[in-house]
Amino acid sequence: MTSCKPPKAAHNEPGAHDVHSYGNPDRARVKHIGLDLEVIFDQRTVKGTAVLTIDQFALPAKQAKREIVLDTRALQIDKTEVSPDGLKYTEGRFDMGKSDPILGAPLHIDLAPDTKFVRVSYSTSPSAAAALQWLAPEQTAGKEHAFLYTQGEAILTRSWIPLQDSPAVRVTWDAHVKTAPGLKAVMSAPNCLDANDCHFVMDHPVPSYLIALAVGDLQFQATGPRTGVWAEPSVLAGAAAEFSDTEKMVEAAEKLYGPYRWGRYDLLVLPPSFPFGGMENPCLTFATPTVIAGDKSLVSLVAHELAHSWSGNLVTNATWSDFWLNEGYTVYFERRILEQIYGKKRTDMEAVLGYQDLQDELKSQPAKDQILNVNLDGRDPDDGMTDIPYEKGALFLLEIEQKFGRAKLDLYLKDYFDRFAFRSITTKESLEYMRQHLFAQDPDAALKIPVNAWVYQPGLPATAPKPESEAFQAVDTAIAAWMKGQTIDTAQWSTQEWMHFLRGLPEHLDAAHMKKLDAKFHLTASKNNEILAQWLLMAVRNRYAAANARLDGFLTTVGRRKYVKPLYAAMLTDATGAKHAVAIYARARPLYHPITQTSIDALLASRAEAK
Numbered sequence: 001m002t003s004c005k006p007p008k009a010a011h012n013e014p015g016a017h018d019v020h021s022y023g024n025p026d027r028a029r030v031k032h033i034g035l036d037l038e039v040i041f042d043q044r045t046v047k048g049t050a051v052l053t054i055d056q057f058a059l060p061a062k063q064a065k066r067e068i069v070l071d072t073r074a075l076q077i078d079k080t081e082v083s084p085d086g087l088k089y090t091e092g093r094f095d096m097g098k099s100d101p102i103l104g105a106p107l108h109i110d111l112a113p114d115t116k117f118v119r120v121s122y123s124t125s126p127s128a129a130a131a132l133q134w135l136a137p138e139q140t141a142g143k144e145h146a147f148l149y150t151q152g153e154a155i156l157t158r159s160w161i162p163l164q165d166s167p168a169v170r171v172t173w174d175a176h177v178k179t180a181p182g183l184k185a186v187m188s189a190p191n192c193l194d195a196n197d198c199h200f201v202m203d204h205p206v207p208s209y210l211i212a213l214a215v216g217d218l219q220f221q222a223t224g225p226r227t228g229v230w231a232e233p234s235v236l237a238g239a240a241a242e243f244s245d246t247e248k249m250v251e252a253a254e255k256l257y258g259p260y261r262w263g264r265y266d267l268l269v270l271p272p273s274f275p276f277g278g279m280e281n282p283c284l285t286f287a288t289p290t291v292i293a294g295d296k297s298l299v300s301l302v303a304h305e306l307a308h309s310w311s312g313n314l315v316t317n318a319t320w321s322d323f324w325l326n327e328g329y330t331v332y333f334e335r336r337i338l339e340q341i342y343g344k345k346r347t348d349m350e351a352v353l354g355y356q357d358l359q360d361e362l363k364s365q366p367a368k369d370q371i372l373n374v375n376l377d378g379r380d381p382d383d384g385m386t387d388i389p390y391e392k393g394a395l396f397l398l399e400i401e402q403k404f405g406r407a408k409l410d411l412y413l414k415d416y417f418d419r420f421a422f423r424s425i426t427t428k429e430s431l432e433y434m435r436q437h438l439f440a441q442d443p444d445a446a447l448k449i450p451v452n453a454w455v456y457q458p459g460l461p462a463t464a465p466k467p468e469s470e471a472f473q474a475v476d477t478a479i480a481a482w483m484k485g486q487t488i489d490t491a492q493w494s495t496q497e498w499m500h501f502l503r504g505l506p507e508h509l510d511a512a513h514m515k516k517l518d519a520k521f522h523l524t525a526s527k528n529n530e531i532l533a534q535w536l537l538m539a540v541r542n543r544y545a546a547a548n549a550r551l552d553g554f555l556t557t558v559g560r561r562k563y564v565k566p567l568y569a570a571m572l573t574d575a576t577g578a579k580h581a582v583a584i585y586a587r588a589r590p591l592y593h594p595i596t597q598t599s600i601d602a603l604l605a606s607r608a609e610a611k
């Protein structure tokens with residue numbers, strides 16, 4: 001019989017209750033998941049079994065029901081079985097609760113007092129598995145083979161694995177994945193190079209959202225002893241060249257905050273429908289191909305995802321209200337890596353662009369959503385994934401750096417990652433630790449930092465640092481000259497300088513001015529997605545029809561939400577644009593991942609309501 005005290009874990013502390021999981025880890029807690037899955041492309045289904053190794057804790061006298069509660073979303077459950085030893089299973093009773101549009105449905109499984117293993121036989125829904133995107137061959141680079149990938153963060157893993165889908169419940173896992181001949185499965189674990197019937201083992205405890213799978217025509221190229229790239233064959237060489245600094249980044253990160261603990265660090269380049277820039281799946285970051293610019297100008301994304309190997313994957317937000325612990329720390333860390341590899345000029349520019357994003361976000365978000373420790377009760381955790389946790393969180397750490405000095409903050413962070421390694425923690429715990437182990441060293445410096453305002457209040461405190469860039473001052477001068485009709489020298493400009501230039505032009509430009517910009521700088525033809533997306537936004541705002549074909553082509557191939565959402569939003573501001581948006585979206589929607597679909601559906605719905 002397994003009956004012991006619950007482990008001292010974040011979820012048991014006040015304020016750590018995860019409102020986005022039905023799980024009951026304080027009664028029965030999953031600690032390992034063994035998956036045996038088949039990926040069936042022609043049925044758009046993942047089918048198989050999940051064997052959950054569990055700990056049971058003492059049942060309060062009043063509570064008669066001995067059960068484990070799992071999260072599911074649109075899963076077909078065929079059978080549940082329980083076992084004391086993992087060898088002999090008996091069929092158990094289960095009950096599926098009412099389904100909620102955000103949370104999915106709780107799966108209650110009856111346990112015996114001696115149950116240590118629970119086996120669930122299940123399959124995913126062909127149409128409603130929100131983590132999965134099934135791509136037809138024509139949606140891939142090679143156009144010959146189908147492709148599948150998963151995106152678990154925040155609460156979508158439950159749509160392909162029945163489990164306690166809370167970042168506070170960490171599990172080790174292993175998986176057998178069977179798929180069509182000729183295709184390669186890779187996962188967020190050490191990956192084998194040759195066999196296509198692979199066994200994956202993740203022996204560090206990870207939160208559920210970091211379990212990830214991709215299947216496609218994938219090949220590998222090394223970029224260093226510990227680093228490499230997985231991609232479709234036609235993309236591989238370009239991707240490996242673009243990401244050739246990855247090994248150096250791992251070394252720079254280790255120098256800052258201690259050893260990289262996950263073995264390999266590889267990147268998987270996905271088809272362009274991937275909804276995010278990157279996803280920090282352990283051992284194997286999933287990345288959008290839109291950052292392959294040919295000049296490494298957008299590889300801050302790699303620094304970001306790599307930094308998550310410490311902030312996020314090693315030390316994890318216990319609930320989605322603590323998301324800034326993942327992202328704010330990571331943005332700060334990302335820029336420290338960038339500074340080591342590409343120097344201060346580039347990093348300053350990136351910090352200023354981030355600050356501009358934050359200012360825009362502060363203008364558009366209601367006060368309650370400008371708070372780092374945001375309240376997400378009754379809401380989709382996706383609602384909290386704005387620039388606030390990223391850029392406001394990073395700025396908070398930057399202020400600490402300024403008041404305490406880099407050396408002290410670096411020592412503190414190194415210790416913090418070590419102290420909480422492989423644990424999930426709350427905002428409250430992290431601040432308590434900071435008070436004891438950093439602020440106590442220099443109470444005068446600590447007094448100057450308004451922690452409460454940073455974490456629990458909207459907007460930015462008056463003491464907030466404002467990043468500055470000398471290179472951008474030169475661009476500001478160029479903008480003024482351009483607006484006076486003078487010629488400007490842009491020959492040496494980086495992507496970041498172009499971004500600052502475009503953002504710095506007046507929001508409303510007449511047709512002649514747009515035409516002049518395009519003729520001079522060939523912006524509609526830009527091969528850099530960051531510059532192109534910014535230019536297309538200006539084109540939509542100013543009804544510059546000459547960019548319409550490129551806009552159409554962009555929106556019907558790229559599904560990265562950061563790019564497509566502002567473009568649709570800008571189109572929806574008048575009737576003509578709205579008609580255009582609806583027409584493009586009718587063709588584009590099937591190409592997007594469910595995450596991007598949900599966001600654009602909501603945009604169109606709010607426009608329809610407003611009418």
Ligand SMILES: [Zn+2]
Nearest residue numbers: 304308327330
């Ligand atoms: Zn991130």
